Amino acid sequence: MTVLMMFTALAIGLAEGLPLKKKGQRRELVVMTTLLAMTILLAVGHYLALPSPLVLLERWLEPVGKAIFK
Amino acid sequence: MRPFRFGKMKKASEPELIQPRVAEVETELENPKLSSSLADNQTTMQTIFTNCPDFMYRELKIGQERVPVLLLYMNGLTDEQTVNGDILKSLVNIKSSNIIVSGSNTIEIIKNIFLEIGNITEITTIGEVEEAVLTGSVVLLLEGTSKALKIGTKGFDGRIVSEPATEGVVRGPREGFTESLQKNTAMLRRKIKTPNLKLEKFVLGRVTKTEVNIAYLDGTVNSKVVDEVKKRLSLIDVDSVLESAYIEEMIEDEPFSVFPQIDHSEKPDKIAAAIVQGQVAIFTDGTPFVLIVPTMMTQFLQSSEDYYDRSIYATSIRLVRFVFLTLALLLPALYIAITTFHRGLLPTSLLISITAAREGAPFPTVIEVLTMEVTFEALREAGLRLPKPVGQAVSIVGGLVIGEAAVQASMVSPVTVIIVALTGIASFGIPSYSFALAIRILRFGMIALASTLGLYGVLLGVLVMSAHLVSLRSFGVPYMAPFAPFNLKDMKDSLIRLPWWAMGDRPRLIAKNNNNRQRQKFFLKPVPPDDNEK
């Protein structure tokens, strides 16, 4: 899964990044790469058995939710 | 994620090219004037036209002064009778008149007094002479002057006006366009008798020098569309334009779409109707197919006969066409999806009979359907290209022998044959051949999706297809109009066809200018005479 995701991120990075680089839109390139890096981070984190951000969010907020909703 | 961008980028990056013709600039550079010596001119022309046995030059001496005159023309492109009967005769007749034809204004005298032909212009350069000769005019060169006369005698035997082979109608005009541009535009003029019908001439193709005319109704058409058409046409710089498809592919909005974005027709009545409602027609010399822009998808599902039949019938036949469209696109895919993934959707009795019919069939349904579809496409193609008698044999072999035998040998199940046959018939139900081609291609994509992801795959395919369709534009008009963006007023002539008395407005999206929206008097609905009102 991790490898697949990194591969996809790379593929997207190439497909979207090359035209951007050609047009010289550096800012776009940086933001896009950051987003892709986040995906790779997520995937690597999963591989290292770190909880995903949503799980963290859940740990934090679920008790509140459970108090309000059945 | 769109690697193929260069088509559009090229268009955008060269806006300087909008000047009318590139060829004109070239001709000015290497376009020497005519010499005043006839002999010089003759040698020049003979060098240009070496090895052109169809190039004719006729020398004669006119008037009592015996001034040498040279007539140049292409054999076969000019009307022989005009050349012999009118031009030569009048030139010879100069002798018997007492007007003196030598001097500086000889050419005017010949032009104004002697030639009994309407279309005469003076030309001065070698290039013009060359072009005039090549487009079928006769050029008259005179000793002692550097001017020449271009005498329009264009006339060669073309096909006579006949019923078009592609768009048959039961009711409606039966004439179709021919290969001659002049004849075609004349047929259009015969239908639209107003000076507002404008024709603008372009010459495209470095070698073919094809004449292309755009026709529109001034005051009704959206002038932005006309400008856009002119701009895109003037950007074309190619060797040859032999059919309107050359132009179509070079001016359409989305070059990599499977869907045709420009409609074409060879029926003058259809073109006239399009022009009257504000579209632009593009006539190309040498082909009976005339392009119509802007185009919306519904146009491909309409036939000109819809407007000549009763509106209720026309509406229902249009609805049926939408059903055909869906079937032609999705039927095999749905069959595969349902029989392999979602058998629960089928009624039990139907499921049993399908399963029974598939008994002993060695291949999975996908393979069956695919082979049959490919066979069908092959048969269709074979029947199209072969000489007619052989073509019939092909369809007999295909339909009877292959279908029947394959089922008999239980290679394919009869249900598959039914499905493929239904799909074929449905795709014939789409009036536009070029649109049906797009559907034919997409059908295979849908089959692939259905065989991997079932109904969900079909759904994805339909979503992607409609996303593509709604984002298409043809000369600024959304392709899927009037469905998306939805426009209730324009619905009157889309899925349904209201009676003529109810179609008061021109389609909004085509002719955008507001001042000339109404195309007829309102309240034209026929009212039967009231009995009490005597």
Next chain:
Amino acid sequence: MAGKKGDWMPEKGIINTKQFVWLLFIMISAFATMQLPGMLIMQAGRDAWLSILGAWLLDVMLALVYAYMGIRFPGENLVQYSITILGKYLGRLVGILFPLFFLLVCTIVLRGSAQLVNIVFLPRTPLNVILVTSYLVSALIARKGLEAIARMTELLGPLYLLSIITLSFLVLPAFHMSRLLPQFDNGVTPFLTGAPLILTNFGVCIIMAMYIPLCNRPENGFLAKFSAVSMGALVVCLVTALSVGIFGIEDAQYMSSPGIQLAKMINFSNYIERVEMIWLLFLVGSTIVASSSLIWAFGQGIAQITGLKTYKPLIYPGALISLALGILSFPSSLQHTNFYHYTFPIVAAFVEVGLELLLFAVALILHKRGTA
């Protein structure tokens, strides 16, 4: 920040009011008819349909705020006016929460619909395959821009509405009023907690604040939202009330998707069965289109925060993040449902109501105003 207004609007398409309505309708109904009725029935019991009415009222009030903000800051969307109001740094910090929220919603919606597809259509296909294909199509649509999405909803919305109404008519004979009674059996608590639960779902249409600047008549924002949320509420209300009225409260509260169960009820004289598949096709189609507009909103928002000229290169990376979250965060559908039921409403309430009201209050106090 005066010159900021509409300085860069990466998306150039323009939508009309009708398309606005359908966009929001698809957004609300796709999100709220899938799993929500089940959760709601569990929460509010027989009062579920009343909670929807309550939520509808609350949401309309919320919509007033959003529509007002859209007019107060003409030509600016949610993200842009949070920067205008709160300044360069704080504004960006708050502003980025909105796109992230849209991405979260997208994750939940598509994961939910992929699970349904997995159960109903393709039990033997891995869930991830379905998820990946859904995301691919969503991103493909999103990249074509809001104009294309709006036209898609214009085609799909009426079909979807029609399909639900048809469905309701077909199951109506099995409906028993008595199963809906008595109301307020357990006091008003179920009603009062049910309303916020559903409000947080209806509230997804805060995405309207992303559309308003692209609308040809921004002043119609409230009207559009009102019609859309009314239609959406009607749809959810129909599904909820019918599920309770047909299956009874005891069965209905444990259904993961009562709408599907309703559709399963339909059979035409025992001939055609499993009509729910056809209905589900509309539902899944709507979800995919809805999530494409969520991904679009994410891309647009991020592009504005970082000051890009175009949002298009961010669409696929955004979809990929959402996909990764969807796959990695929920090992099974149980976790997804739990997250959706307990955690999501809190997050949603914070973003949809809390943040926006904060912006609203600050704008009023500091007399911030967009420049038209």
